[in-house]
Amino acid sequence: MKDTAINVLKILEESPGPVSGERIAEQLGITRSAVWKQIRELRRLGYQISSSRAEGYRLETKTDRLFPYEINKMLRTRVIGRQIRHFDSTASTGWVAKKLAAESDPEKLHGMVIIAEEQTGGVGRLGRAWVSPAGGIWATILLKPSVPLDHLFMTTMAGSVAIARAIRKEYGISALIKWPNDIFIGDRKVAGLLLELAAEADTVHYALLGIGIDANVPLDELSSNLRDTVTTLQAEVGREVDRVALLARVLREFELRYQQLEDGEYDSIIREWKSLSRTLDNRVAIKTINKTFSGEAIDIDEHGALIIRKDNGKIERVIAGDCFQ
Numbered sequence: 448m449k450d451t452a453i454n455v456l457k458i459l460e461e462s463p464g465p466v467s468g469e470r471i472a473e474q475l476g477i478t479r480s481a482v483w484k485q486i487r488e489l490r491r492l493g494y495q496i497s498s499s500r501a502e503g504y505r506l507e508t509k510t511d512r513l514f515p516y517e518i519n520k521m522l523r524t525r526v527i528g529r530q531i532r533h534f535d536s537t538a539s540t541g542w543v544a545k546k547l548a549a550e551s552d553p554e555k556l557h558g559m560v561i562i563a564e565e566q567t568g569g570v571g572r573l574g575r576a577w578v579s580p581a582g583g584i585w586a587t588i589l590l591k592p593s594v595p596l597d598h599l600f601m602t603t604m605a606g607s608v609a610i611a612r613a614i615r616k617e618y619g620i621s622a623l624i625k626w627p628n629d630i631f632i633g634d635r636k637v638a639g640l641l642l643e644l645a646a647e648a649d650t651v652h653y654a655l656l657g658i659g660i661d662a663n664v665p666l667d668e669l670s671s672n673l674r675d676t677v678t679t680l681q682a683e684v685g686r687e688v689d690r691v692a693l694l695a696r697v698l699r700e701f702e703l704r705y706q707q708l709e710d711g712e713y714d715s716i717i718r719e720w721k722s723l724s725r726t727l728d729n730r731v732a733i734k735t736i737n738k739t740f741s742g743e744a745i746d747i748d749e750h751g752a753l754i755i756r757k758d759n760g761k762i763e764r765v766i767a768g769d770c771f772q
C-alpha cells in the first residue's frame with residue numbers, strides 16, 4: 448500500500464463521521480482528483496468506503512487482507528513482525544525468505560515476517576505440496592537464531608504452542624498439538640508448521656519457520672480427501688475470522704516462547720507443549736523413512752523427538768516421521 452493511500456486511510460479512520468474530499472485534499476496538500484484516485488485504490492484493496500455528495504467519504508469496514516499497515520496496528524511484539532513483506536500471490540513465502548536471506552545479511556532480517564494472500568507452490572512437511580488458496584494465513588518468520596543448534600528444533604515447538612494458544616485466546620476453542628507440529632481442532636488439522644535451517648557445520652545462517660493456518664479458506668477449494676481431514680477456523684467458529692488479529696496474536700505468542708528458548712528456558716516450552724498435546728498418552732502408529740511400528744506415545748524430549756513404548760515393550764525415539772492416531 449502506497450503512502451498517499453495510507454494517509455487518506457488514516458484520515459478516514461480518525462474521523463468519527465464522513466469527511467469531504469475537499470477536506471482530505473486540503474489536509475494532505477493534494478488535489479481532489481488525487482483523493483478520489485486513492486479512495487478507488489483503497490476500495491480495490493478491500494476497504495469499504497461509502498461516499499455521498501453531501502457529506503463525503505466514510506470508512507465502513509477495513510480490509511481483510513494482511514497488509515503490514517493493518518498488522519502493525521495490532522502487533523504487540525518487540526522484534527517478531529517488526530519488518531513485514533506482503534505479497535498478493537507468490538510461489539511460497541519460504542522461497543521468498545530464502546531469496547531475501549541470500550541477498551542481505553540475515554542478522555538484519557531477524558524477526559521479519561513474509562506473508563502471502565495465496566501461494567501457488569506452497570510446501571509442507573516432507574516436501575509435500577501445501578494447498579494455500581486465498582483466505583488462509585501463509586507466513587514465514589525469518590530468524591537468525593542465537594539458540595544452540597541442538598535445541599533449535601524446539602522453535603517448531605514454540606511455534607506450535609503459539610498457534611494453539613492464539614486460537615484458544617481468540618476463539619475459546621480447544622486447539623491441540625499433534626506431534627510433530629500440526630494444530631488440531633477435534634480430529635481435524637487446522638494449521639501446520641515447517642522449520643527449515645540454512646546451516647553448515649555448527650553455524651546456523653538462518654532459520655525459517657513456515658506457518659500455515661486454514662483460517663477462512665473455503666472448504667470447497669480443498670480436494671475431497673483433504674476435506675475429510677482438515678478444518679478451517681471459519682468452519683469451527685461459524686463466521687469469518689479476523690486474520691489480522693489472529694496473526695498479530697500468533698506473532699506475540701511466538702515471540703514470548705522464542706524468548707524463552709533464547710533464554711534457555713527449555714522446560715517451560717516442553718511443559719506447555721505437553722499440556723497442549725493430543726499425542727502423548729495415546730496409541731500411535733509411526734511411519735519413518737525406513738520402518739512402521741505402533742505403540743504408546745509416552746514422552747517428548749528437549750529436541751522435539753517423540754518417545755514411544757512399542758508393543759514389544761522396547762522404547763523408541765522418533766525424530767521425524769508421520770504419526771497416525
Ligand code: BTN
Nearest residue numbers: 539569570571572586639657659
Ligand atoms: C505441514 O506440512 O503441516 C507444514 C505446512 C507449512 C506451510 C507453510 S505456509 C507458509 C510457508 N510457506 C510454505 O510454502 N510452507 C509454509
